[in-house]
Amino acid sequence: MMITRRGCLGSAVAMAALIAxxxxxxxxxxxxxxxxxxxxxxxxxxxxxxxxxxxxxxxxxxxxxxxxxxxxxxxxxxxxxxxxxxxxxxxxxxxxxxxxxxxxxxxxxxxxxxxxxxxxxxxxxxxxxxxxDTSQPFYLMGVIAAKTGRKAGLVGGMEIPPIKEAFEGFTNGVRSVAPDFPVSEVYIGNFTDATATKEASLSLISQGADFVLPNASGATVGGFQAAAESGADVKTFSIFSDYTSVAPKNILGLYVADYxxxxxxxxxxxxxxxxxxxxxxxGLKDADVMKFTYNDQAANPVTEDVRKYVDEVKGKIAAGEIKTRQK
Amino acid sequence: MEDVASLSFLAATIAASWRLAAPLIFASIGEVFSERAGVLNIGLEGVMLAGAFAGFAAAFTSGSILLGVAAAITAGVLVGLLFAFFTITIKADQIVVGAAINLLGLGLTAFLFRAYFSSAGKGIEIAKPVDLPWLSDLPFFGEAFFRQNAFVYSTLPVAALAVFVLYRTSFGLTLRAVGEHPKAVDVSGRSVALYRYGAVLICSALAALGGAFLTLAHSNQFVEGISSGRGFIALAVVVFARWSPIGAFIVSLLFGVFYALQLQLQAQPVLFLPYQLFQALPYVMTIAALILVRNRVDTPSMLGVAYKKS
Amino acid sequence: MANSESGQPLAVVPQVYGALWRGLLGPLRTIIQPAAAVIVALACGAGLLAFNGYEARAVIDVMVLGVFQDTRSIAEILLKATPLILIGVGLCVAFRCSIWNIGAEGQFYAGAIAATAVGVSFDGLTAWIYVPLVMLAGALAGAAWAAIAGLLKVYFRASEIVTTIMLNYIAIIMTSYLVTGPLRDAPAAYPQSARLVQEAWMPRILPPTRLHIGILVALALAVVMYVFLFRSTRGYALRVVGISPDAARYAGISVPRNIMLSICLSGSMAGLAGAFEIAGVTRRLFQSISPGYGFEGIAVALLANNNPIGAVFSGLLFAILRSGSELMQITAQVPQVLVLVIQGIVILSVVGFAVLRIPSMRPSE
Known part of the structure; x- marks a missing residue:
């Protein structure tokens, strides 16, 4: 029975070869x-x-x-x-x-x-x-945010590990520089509604955040649009892909994950x-996988001092001397 | 200092509410036309997606937002014709056809997006905020009301026009009669089917425009399923608004307010409440509001019923 | 109305012929129409594929034949069909009462939550007690979630279309809260509940496949609901309310009671489907446990013309299409979203054919 069924399929379906x-x-x-x-x-x-x-x-x-x-x-x-x-x-x-x-x-x-x-x-x-370990590059972004801004806002898609870990790293990075630096988190509840990411980012900006970081898969782009529309003082970081064209003045740098x-x-x-x-x-030790670069076209590019400090931190993370999140 | 901060916070909330309400306003006013004529179009979600995709596709290839709008409306009208043909000419069950339209809208737009645009990567240049002379510079009011793009502003004339057409023209009068006493319209020698076609086409054109707002004036990209349930919310808005265009405008706005508010409340770490509580806010408030207003029964009496000449 | 019934005495048709017609051709014509609709839809799908440069023929072959490869793939179809049939059957009851319950998705989530809460909580229960307990929890939670919309309709005249849509969102958000909060699996970083206690797992009926007793329950409930709707006085009363609430009131039938009955029945089925999905398939609660079963269930019921027996077939059809679409993507890289297009066209073709006077599949009233 099974054999005839398969024989049957074999003549009709190209994939039968795979099954057999x-x-x-x-x-x-x-x-x-x-x-x-x-x-x-x-x-x-x-x-x-x-x-x-x-x-x-x-x-x-x-x-x-x-x-x-x-x-x-x-x-x-x-x-x-x-x-x-x-x-x-x-x-x-x-x-x-x-x-x-x-x-x-x-x-x-x-x-x-x-x-x-x-x-x-x-x-x-x-x-x-x-x-x-996205908490590592996000830790660096947190350091930059705390060194250059007043308040940070994070917009997540849903509360899943890759996003939670990233945000934890960011917050730890911020704390390492300025323990009282305010960080707010908003979750939009899905990964498709780019307009929700945009509105959430705008809302954070209106509440005083000058560093916003969206992380919501397909809906991420909305956060960069919000930054672009809110003037050059709002800073952000392009994550996973290169979004520089969406907000060339606001994006301080790129974290590109070459998974x-x-x-x-x-x-x-x-x-x-x-x-x-x-x-x-x-992690950051795998330079071929995690690429962390700066955007010199930004309205307020990251200064040399800060870059030097970030490089130091980066070295320590890669060497395992700094823990970017609780394991 | 604190006062200024909270005032600008309020202004930002109002501005965000209007923006978030805009797609709902278009779609729900459209649905008001359709339901007033007795046609329940639960396919709004599918129509919005068609509009969002067609608008994006045209604007992406041509670089013109106006062409995008034209394409979105065309797509809406085409889907509307399909819906009208099945529900009015063939007299199929409106909910069945609406469900099919939703499936088709989601499936086709996603399929075509992958086939032609998914590797494009880049988005389009979206409609820019239009500053109105003098008004946009007003303190508070400027930020709250007058720094929107043309799509958002146009919700006002659309609502006004809808009121005018529905209540001040003989077309509107007949259209409403079609939803209440189709036989009377028929006897007076006018075609019930024609009016219903008209209502459905207005509905789907507006819903498609609401969808196009998402890709042309809010986000700059099409994402599969970008309407994220707004078509269903718009259905709820219409019932809540008791089938009035002004009501649809206000209720959509209310929805926008709750949505904007939930995004802002989430960002207040001092509240120590689970963020999901805020996410649920718009939906809980809608139910609460329904209880408070205690809907009178003013459903168009022939809603959902195909008209058969006897 | 019921023209075949009233037409018969007029002609001098022998009883035998009538019986034959009903016994043999009756079922046949109920099948012709959906079958033709499926063929039309597949043809449209093939057209769409060919137009976009795919090998349409091979793809459709894979989709149609590939899903019936072996016992396991057939079991997978039945597994996928289980929630669709349950939800579809439940919605037949609600829709027959003209209660437009769009909230099966939320009721499914409510059932899944309750099944999880019960399924992780007790130790030392035997499966004979635990399994029915989980099912009961799911069904009750689904019914309770639906009852909210029912009560709002009865007491506040709130449209169930609106309230059930809102309750969908609320149930999904609640799930997200529970798996990131109270129900979260403590040792894992993932937003998911702990695994259900093994005694709470749905027994499998065709090892080594994953097929579990849910499909049998679904089939049994389809028959029960058919009998209830079309062969019992309570079911008759429910349908009268659906056709004309005024007539029902005039006949002394309680409209509110039937509204509550129909929406709770449909909610309990969706909740049961959620419990089966948890205890039979995933064994934990996730944030997005349903790929839209509740919405697909609406199409399942409507395609079956709100006939519970028909819903079994339309549920199977949709499950086959879903299974096929996954296979189609694996073997031919065709985007799975195509299945939505095909489902949409199936529905439109069915209503289209109904007009062509191919004898309708409407059960005789």
């Missing part, structure tokens, strides 16, 4: 990587970062890649992992902590597949967490038979 191949996928077969993202890859933000990593692996390691968007639907996670694993994918990246449970469930059945989980600290068998670099490195190792022994944490 099953787990016995070894030498000669192309190296394959799958990606699960919780939302849409079409917007600048979290999901795009995962997608770029996938594309990087395709380009640099010559892997066959595919992805699936799961619309924040936990019920689909397990099936998606299984769909990829049963088609002989060697590496599957679940882009977000929420994929951890499902990966742990599926992984024992597919010991030859490596399950990578973004923003997770897991390390159990073939399930490996990858975390970009792809990190993922390519790890997946390259896996391809060569070296599975990471434990979970991986990218």
């Amino acid at each position: 191949a099953g787990p016995a996928f070894a030498e000669g077969a192309p190296f394959k990587m799958g990606l699960l993202v919780p939302g849409s890859i079409s917007e600048e933000g979290w999901n795009r970062i995962g997608f770029n990593a996938l594309k990087g692996v395709e380009k640099e390691l010559g892997a066959e890649v595919s992805y699936v968007e799961l619309q924040q639907n936990p019920a689909s996670f397990e099936k998606a992992f299984r769909d990829f694993a049963s088609q002989g994918y060697n590496v599957i990246l679940g882009h977000g902590f929420e994929f951890q449970d499902a990966a742990l469930e599926v992984a024992p059945e597919y010991p030859d597949t490596v399950f990578l989980i973004s923003s997770s600290y897991i390390s159990e068998g073939n399930v490996i967490g990858l975390n970009t 792809a670099r990190g993922v390519i490195r790890i997946v390259g190792d896996i391809k060569n038979g070296k599975k990471p022994a434990t979970n991986v944490e990218f």
Whole structure:
């Protein structure tokens, strides 16, 4: 019954070859990587970062890649992992902590597949967490904010670990310079409503914040628009992608996360038979992954003194001498 | 010093409220037309998305916001025609068709956005705030009311025009009659279907404009699902406003106030309350307001009912 | 109204033929219409794909055939269909009473919250007690959340369309509060609840697949609700209220009581769906536990013409489309949002065909 069903499909569906191949996928077969993202890859933000990593692996390691968007639907996670694993994918990246449970469930059945989980600290068998410690660059932004401004405002999408950690780092950075420096946080409650990010930022600015930092995936851009419309005195920092064109006068610098670099490195190792022994944490020590640069076109560019101080702090963070957040 | 700070805070809140209300004002006034004629269009969310996308797409390719507006209205009218054809000509259930329009709006805009614009990265140049001579320089009032962009200002004439059309023209009179006593309209020799088509097209054109506001005048980019439920809120606004355009304007504004307020209250760390409490504020207040006003029954009596000539 | 019924005695049709017509062709024609609608929708989807440069044929093949690969993928479809069927069946009851409950999404969340709260709290209960307890908690919470809208309608004449929409937002925001606050899993940094106690997990009925008893409950409730709506006097009274509240009042039927009954029944089903999702699938509460089941459920009920048995099929159809769309993306990189377009066209085609006088699928009143 099963065999005829498969035979049937074989003539009709191109993918049948993949199904029939099953787990016995070894030498000669192309190296394959799958990606699960919780939302849409079409917007600048979290999901795009995962997608770029996938594309990087395709380009640099010559892997066959595919992805699936799961619309924040936990019920689909397990099936998606299984769909990829049963088609002989060697590496599957679940882009977000929420994929951890499902990966742990599926992984024992597919010991030859490596399950990578973004923003997770897991390390159990073939399930490996990858975390970009965003609290580190945000710590630096906090230092800059406290050195150059009067009050800081943070606008988050939802209260999830990558965003909470970033904001914790920022606040700690601020405190390290000026313990009484005011920092406000606002959450808009989603990752799509760019207008809400904009209004929340404007509201913070009207309450005296002169350093606003949006962090809401696809909706982030609204924060930079708010800064641009509020005059050159309002400062901000471009995060994850380059938003300089939106607010060229306000953006003091860029923190660009090249997560792809990190993922390519790890997946390259896996391809060569070296599975990471434990979970991986990218930080300022990984200069290829975290790029922290300044924008000299800003109306009030960061002064040399401050840059020097920031570089010092950066060195200490990379060396592990400063803890940017509680672990 | 403190007083000035709180005054400017108030001005900023008022300005933000109006901006946040603008898309709701367009969509809910549109819905007032449609529901007054007896057509319940729950597909507002889908129409708004169509408008937001078409407006963005046209403005992005042409660089002109005016063309964006034209494209948004065209898209709205097209979706409106689809809705009207099914609900008025075919006499299908309005809620069923509305639900389908919502699905289509979300799906198609997201699909097309990916196919043609997702790698574009950059946004568009959005409508700039228009300073009005003298008025914009007024202390307090200037910041609160007169530093908006053309879209926000236009909510006022749109509301006024809606009142005029609905209550001062024979078109409006007949349109309202179509929602209450379609048979009488029919007997007097006018086409119920034609008036309902008109109402639905006005509705979807306005809703699309509300959607276009999001991409052309507030955020500079299209994001999948950018309307974020505003179409549903607009439906609520219409009921709350008792099917009056002025009411729709005021209730939308009220919603804007609560939304602006919640964003500002969240930012007060001294309150030590979970931020979700503030997020829920607009919705809780809407329910509270409904209880306080105790809605009279002034629903258009033929709302949701297809008209069949006998 | 009911023209097939009144038309029969006129013609000299033999009883046998009538029985055959009803027994055989009846079910057939209820299927023809949705089937044709699906074909039209898939054709439109294929057109859209071809227009945008995809291999339309292969994609549709994958979508239609791929989902029935093996037992596991069929089980996954049933798993996805469970909440859709439950919510859809519940909404059939509300819609039959003309209560426009747009709040199934919020009621689903309410059920999920209650199931989590109960499911993490007790130790040492046997599954025989714990599983029904979790289900009960979900159903009660869903009913209670819906009852708010019902009471507001009965006592304040507040439109349930408005209140249920608002209650959706409130329930979702409440979930966000609970998983970042009181229900948060203490050792983890993630905004999610602790795992449910194992005895509270829904028993699986087809290991190693994830299919759990929820689907059986959903199917049983579909039948129960069908019988209730169309074969019981209470159900009849509820439908009378839906068709004409004035007539109901005249006939001595309590309108408020039926409003409360219908909205609470539909709320309890959505809440139960939430409990199943927690205790059967995710085993913890997350911030966004539903990808919009509550809204999709509206389409499920409407597509079935508010017939609970029909909702089983439309729920299955939507689950197949969703499953197919995921597979389609994995194998052909087609954006999943296409499934929304296809769902929309399915609905429009169904109402379109209804006009072409293809015998309607409306159950005889």
